[in-house]
Amino acid sequence: MAIPAFATLSVAPIPSLSDEVNQIRLDTAKIVSEHIIPNEATLGVPGDERDTLVHELRTYVKESNLWAPHLPVEYGGMGIGFLGHAYMNEILAWSPYSNYIFGVQAPTSGNQSVLIKYGTEEQKKKFLEPTIRGEQTSCFSMTEPDNAGSDPRSLTTTAVQDGDEWVINGRKWFTSNGQNAAWALVMCRTEESDGDGGVNEKMTQIIVPTDTPGFTIERAVPVWGHEGGSHCEITYKNVRVPLSNQVGSRGTGHAAAQDRLGAGRVYHCMNCVGQMWRAFDLMVKRAAERKVHGGMLEDKQLTQVAIADSYMDIQSSRLMTIHCAEVIDSGADARTEISAIKVFVPNAMHRVVDRAIQIHGAMGVSGDTPLAGMYLGARTLRIADGPDEVHRILIAKNVMKRYHDGMTWDFGVL
Numbered sequence: 001m002a003i004p005a006f007a008t009l010s011v012a013p014i015p016s017l018s019d020e021v022n023q024i025r026l027d028t029a030k031i032v033s034e035h036i037i038p039n040e041a042t043l044g045v046p047g048d049e050r051d052t053l054v055h056e057l058r059t060y061v062k063e064s065n066l067w068a069p070h071l072p073v074e075y076g077g078m079g080i081g082f083l084g085h086a087y088m089n090e091i092l093a094w095s096p097y098s099n100y101i102f103g104v105q106a107p108t109s110g111n112q113s114v115l116i117k118y119g120t121e122e123q124k125k126k127f128l129e130p131t132i133r134g135e136q137t138s139c140f141s142m143t144e145p146d147n148a149g150s151d152p153r154s155l156t157t158t159a160v161q162d163g164d165e166w167v168i169n170g171r172k173w174f175t176s177n178g179q180n181a182a183w184a185l186v187m188c189r190t191e192e193s194d195g196d197g198g199v200n201e202k203m204t205q206i207i208v209p210t211d212t213p214g215f216t217i218e219r220a221v222p223v224w225g226h227e228g229g230s231h232c233e234i235t236y237k238n239v240r241v242p243l244s245n246q247v248g249s250r251g252t253g254h255a256a257a258q259d260r261l262g263a264g265r266v267y268h269c270m271n272c273v274g275q276m277w278r279a280f281d282l283m284v285k286r287a288a289e290r291k292v293h294g295g296m297l298e299d300k301q302l303t304q305v306a307i308a309d310s311y312m313d314i315q316s317s318r319l320m321t322i323h324c325a326e327v328i329d330s331g332a333d334a335r336t337e338i339s340a341i342k343v344f345v346p347n348a349m350h351r352v353v354d355r356a357i358q359i360h361g362a363m364g365v366s367g368d369t370p371l372a373g374m375y376l377g378a379r380t381l382r383i384a385d386g387p388d389e390v391h392r393i394l395i396a397k398n399v400m401k402r403y404h405d406g407m408t409w410d411f412g413v414l
Contacts, residue, residue: 009033009094014087021084027064028091028102035060036095040370043097057101058134068103068132070113076132077103082263086270086325090318093274096373103132107140107176110260111185114205118248118256127183127207136182141175141208141234142257149174149383150390152187152203152257157236159188159206166206166246168214168239173221178232184208184215186236187253203253207245214239224376265338265385266328269321269345272381275374276314276352282369283310283356290359297359306355313348320344336398339391346381347388353378 011029013022035057036043042053061067069085071077080088085104092098099105108131115128130136147154157170168188175184190204208215214237221231248256284307287298297303324337353374357364364371382388399409 009037009091011091017087021080021087024066024069024078024080024084024088025091028066028088031057031061031064031066032091032094032098036098036101040095040097054101058103061102066102068109070104070109071132072116075112075116075128081329082266083325083329086266086322089267089270090274090277093271094278096370103134105137106264108138110264111138111140113263114185114247114256114260117259118205118252120244122244123207123247130182137177137180139175139177139181139184139210139232140260141172141178141184142187143174144171145173145233146171150387152254155187155189155203157186157188159186159190159204161243162240164243165240166243168206168208168236168241170236171234172236173231173233175232175234177230178210178217178234179220179230181210184210184234185247187257190250190253202251203257204250205247205253205256206241207247208236208239208241212239212241223380261385262328262334262338265342266321266325268381268385269317269324269341272345272349272378273314273318273321275377276310276317276349279353279356279371279374280307280310280314282371283307283359286356286359303359306359310352310355313352317341317345317348336395339386339394342385343388343391343395346378350375350378350382 009029009032011025013019013026017025039053039057042050044050058067066078068075068077069080069088071079073079078084092102092104099109112128112131115123119128127136127138131138142152142155143149144155144157147156155170157168157172159166159168161167166188168186170188172186178184184207186206186208188204188206190202216235216237218233218235220227220229221233223229223231247253284298287303287307288296290297292300320337321341324334324341327334327337353371357371357375360369360371363369366372402409
């Protein structure tokens with residue numbers, strides 16, 4: 001019997017979760033499957049029709065109390081906590097448009113979290129609150145073209161104090177959302193007259209409005225051959241902003257970046273799980289519907305292997321990511337777990353989506369399914385947020401340290 005080409009996203013309550021989080025997942029799935037996925041063609045084309053639809057959907061999300069899951073209630077968010085947000089993310093990831101419609105679009109969402117933790121009341125009023133209301137977006141300007149992104153301590157963009165101002169000079173690239181942002185959160189090397197402190201303690205994050213003189217977008221960096229994106233290369237030439245635009249105390253920039261990147265990697269991996277889930281769904285339906293060489297595609301053994309291997313990749317990725325989230329939520333050191341999911345999950349997604357593309361044949365590389373975009377996204381994530389090689393080295397070092405300390409690695413505890 002043929003399976004319908006499109007069916008409502010099937011989500012059942014998870015016994016180990018609270019009634020609140022289960023209801024959030026069910027309500028999120030309903031909006032994504034009934035209102036976002038069927039409208040993806042409209043949401044993917046800029047224009048008045050898209051803007052009207054986004055406004056209507058955002059209003060519906062807010063009325064459903066599902067707006068901004070990453071923010072505390074006092075800042076207009078859901079206040080569901082880290083784990084609740086992680087579980088919600090795998091549902092949102094079914095469509096590339098969900099996060100924006102639910103008010104949790106990177107990099108603004110990460111900047112918001114940093115300002116909530118480190119920002120002053122003045123900064124929150126001037127920069128944070130307009131982004132929460134949806135009046136502004138922002139960008140995070142850290143990576144540099146001439147320095148390894150895998151080693152943020154090598155950054156050379158400087159901020160020098162001159163009276164009551166910071167003077168910023170440097171060059172950044174892959175500053176996502178740079179074209180649309182009202183302000184940038186810029187990672188700078190802060191010069192210190194006494195020279196004390198390590199490299200990490202000389203990094204400071206500073207807010208720079210994008211209309212500040214000396215802030216220049218040189219180009220949007222083409223990604224996978226696609227022009228016209230918003231991953232910008234930016235020069236900062238004698239950019240002057242008030243000292244009050246410094247986020248947190250001087251030298252806390254590296255710590256703030258690690259705060260956002262650690263949690264962000266979990267969210268990214270749950271996004272990967274959600275995308276794998278949809279790719280798996282598309283693959284199974286295709287196998288059940290497609291006739292090839294005198295029989296159904298689902299009856300071919302290699303198709304069955306692809307389905308089985310994809311099931312195992314998804315389950316492994318999901319359980320690893322949830323375990324990592326639980327370790328973070330417990331307050332324990334989760335660096336090894338974070339690095340493990342950062343390597344494993346995007347690679348698993350790459351495999352799952354690749355199989356789904358193969359099962360779809362020519363349709364898999366067309367624009368008629370979301371698979372091509374997922375494939376490129378999975379490959380990109382093996383570099384973004386730290387390349388696989390760096391995370392593998394960190395895992396090995398952490399394991400070896402325990403053994404040198406006379407312990408073994410206990411996989412059964414947080």
